[in-house]
Amino acid sequence: MAETHYDQNDLNTVKRYKHRAAYDxxxxxxxxxxxxxxxxxxxxxxxxxxxxxxxxxxxxxxxxEAFVYLHGSSVSRFIKGNGEDAPMCIxxxxxxxxxxxxxxxxxxxxxxxxxxHGRVFPFDESYDKDVEAAxxxxxxxITNSAICDDRWxxxxxxxxxxxxxxxxxxxxRIDTASAKCNAATPSDNATDMANEDLKKxxxxxxxxxxxxxxxxxxxxxxxxxxSSIPAHVRxxxxxxxxxxxxxxxxxxxxxxxxxxxxxxxxDFPDERAQALTSESDPxxxxxxxxxxxxxxxxxxxxxxxxxxxxxxxxxxxxxIAMSETxxxxxxxxxxxxxxERGTFDxxxxxxxxxxxxxxxxxxVSPxxxxxxxxxxxxxxxxxxxxxxVYFHGSSAGRFSKMNEPGNPMCIxxxVVDGLVxxxxxxxxxxxxxxxxxHGTVYPFDESYDDDIEAEKLHALALMTDGATCETRWDNTRLPPTxxxxxxxxxxxxxxxxxxxxxxxxxxxxxxxxxxxxxxxxKVWTGVIPLRTVAMPPVPSDRNTIEMPEHIKNFAANxxxxxxxxxxxxxxxx
Numbered sequence: 001m002a003e004t005h006y007d008q009n010d011l012n013t014v015k016r017y018k019h020r021a022a023y024d025x026x027x028x029x030x031x032x033x034x035x036x037x038x039x040x041x042x043x044x045x046x047x048x049x050x051x052x053x054x055x056x057x058x059x060x061x062x063x064x065e066a067f068v069y070l071h072g073s074s075v076s077r078f079i080k081g082n083g084e085d086a087p088m089c090i091x092x093x094x095x096x097x098x099x100x101x102x103x104x105x106x107x108x109x110x111x112x113x114x115x116x117h118g119r120v121f122p123f124d125e126s127y128d129k130d131v132e133a134a135x136x137x138x139x140x141x142i143t144n145s146a147i148c149d150d151r152w153x154x155x156x157x158x159x160x161x162x163x164x165x166x167x168x169x170x171x172x173r174i175d176t177a178s179a180k181c182n183a184a185t186p187s188d189n190a191t192d193m194a195n196e197d198l199k200k201x202x203x204x205x206x207x208x209x210x211x212x213x214x215x216x217x218x219x220x221x222x223x224x225x226x227s228s229i230p231a232h233v234r235x236x237x238x239x240x241x242x243x244x245x246x247x248x249x250x251x252x253x254x255x256x257x258x259x260x261x262x263x264x265x266x267d268f269p270d271e272r273a274q275a276l277t278s279e280s281d282p283x284x285x286x287x288x289x290x291x292x293x294x295x296x297x298x299x300x301x302x303x304x305x306x307x308x309x310x311x312x313x314x315x316x317x318x319x320i321a322m323s324e325t326x327x328x329x330x331x332x333x334x335x336x337x338x339x340e341r342g343t344f345d346x347x348x349x350x351x352x353x354x355x356x357x358x359x360x361x362x363x364v365s366p367x368x369x370x371x372x373x374x375x376x377x378x379x380x381x382x383x384x385x386x387x388x389v390y391f392h393g394s395s396a397g398r399f400s401k402m403n404e405p406g407n408p409m410c411i412x413x414x415v416v417d418g419l420v421x422x423x424x425x426x427x428x429x430x431x432x433x434x435x436x437x438h439g440t441v442y443p444f445d446e447s448y449d450d451d452i453e454a455e456k457l458h459a460l461a462l463m464t465d466g467a468t469c470e471t472r473w474d475n476t477r478l479p480p481t482x483x484x485x486x487x488x489x490x491x492x493x494x495x496x497x498x499x500x501x502x503x504x505x506x507x508x509x510x511x512x513x514x515x516x517x518x519x520x521x522k523v524w525t526g527v528i529p530l531r532t533v534a535m536p537p538v539p540s541d542r543n544t545i546e547m548p549e550h551i552k553n554f555a556a557n558x559x560x561x562x563x564x565x566x567x568x569x570x571x572x573x
Contacts, residue, residue, distance in 0.1 A: 036211070056145070093112070361391065
């Protein structure tokens with residue numbers, strides 16, 4: 001491993017769209033630090049893939065090593081189940097927009113993603129001069145990375161002995177890593193480009209997305225107001241804006257041009273920013289006090305893997321037991337920590353899955369290592385009660401080659417709604433919604449499907465509309481050509497267990513030790529809301545038609561999709 005770059009190997013080499021890859025540490029670590037949450041894949045004791053959303057931090061140390069730090073309850077399954085040398089795959093993803101082309105086959109996602117492979121590296125005197133100081137440094141980095149710089153220093157520190165005993169810290173030594181950034185504009189084949197009737201019928205362009213921070217909302221017991229509000233809180237919106245620009249333009253060797261790849265910029269007009277809080281604007285109001293930063297939006301994006309598998313029906317890992325409205329509890333989906341936040345309600349699981357701009361699919365490679373890939377997908381419940389998740393992508397992709405019939409998969413969808421600042425970092429948290437689904441790859445087969453090709457097309461339509469906007473499939477060039485269908489595979493995952501976890505505290509927790517004026521006069525406490533906003537559509541330079549209804553309505557439908565049915569409910573702290 002060079003000092004500034006990771007050497008390419010079997011684990012980190014990008015094989016599809018190589019021009020989108022980056023192996024330099026700067027790009028990889030910038031993306032990992034910018035993502036509000038990291039998806040951490042590991043292998044359970046029974047050999048099954050698991051994927052948990054976590055907050056974490058990345059650090060480079062003087063001897064050239066690089067680590068990812070994660071924390072949780074010292075008695076949790078995640079901490080206790082990942083001992084020394086346990087392999088882990090950690091994925092960070094930022095989604096910047098949806099790319100709409102003439103045909104669904106050429107639709108894409110703008111994104112930035114980093115995938116890190118490593119192993120648990122314990123805190124030990126053989127490496128650490130001061131083990132307790134090393135752990136304290138890890139917690140400081142996690143707090144400042146997850147929230148903002150200086151938050152640790154502006155909370156009640158150091159943690160008490162009780163807090164340190166209750167907190168488990170995992171240190172992952174990074175073995176290798178890579179990033180993939182896609183900043184594409186719409187691209188179509190020559191035949192479609194020569195079809196003038198098609199170009200007059202199908203709108204092409206980019207539907208940009210931007211995650212913004214709202215105004216800090218002080219807690220009921222916060223005592224710092226006005227000039228007493230610390231800089232890291234007062235300036236949080238600007239700091240977040242800079243954070244979201246991580247690794248923009250990190251892959252300079254992408255071809256440019258009207259039908260090629262390259263970063264594009266969209267200026268957020270002043271009148272649009274004002275309209276976001278106007279009742280006359282069709283875009284749903286975010287919050288009256290919100291004022292998204294009026295700076296240019298860089299649209300850079302990351303490759304989202306798509307996959308196809310054709311297998312004979314495998315036997316399920318578990319006998320599927322679910323009611324009409326709920327998933328039944330089993331060893332895969334039961335809650336260990338904070339069961340009060342959990343639900344097995346199908347409607348909530350489905351709505352969180354659909355609210356996430358991408359989901360993370362985890363599986364175990366043939367050599368026994370965990371993998372975690374960001375993907376777009378769709379979820380569906382059939383009339384017979386079966387629940388399926390669909391993915392699509394290259395039929396020759398590495399993903400399909402790694403999976404055998406009946407390959408188990410863990411699929412995780414996460415939406416982060418806010419950051420919760422408490423008196424002590426021990427009580428810091430996030431407002432989030434996450435759904436974790438377990439299943440096995442289930443092929444399209446005549447034993448289940450009356451019409452295999454029709455079912456595949458149905459799955460592709462669900463993914464196109466679910467990933468971008470309603471009725472998009474019907475507003476493109478259809479049907480796909482034989483060549484497109486041959487090059488595209490569809491993976492169907494039969495869901496055998498699922499659950500969701502929702503944390504939406506409106507107030508940070510405060511312990512008795514901190515509930516006193518001396519402490520509360522020193523620490524700002526409250527919530528900083530986060531929200532993903534659909535920005536104005538950007539037509540491609542070859543688009544020739546007026547904006548159709550499904551594009552005009554995208555912002556409203558996206559708002560409903562992410563913050564409608566899956567909206568968190570108020571909970572006690």
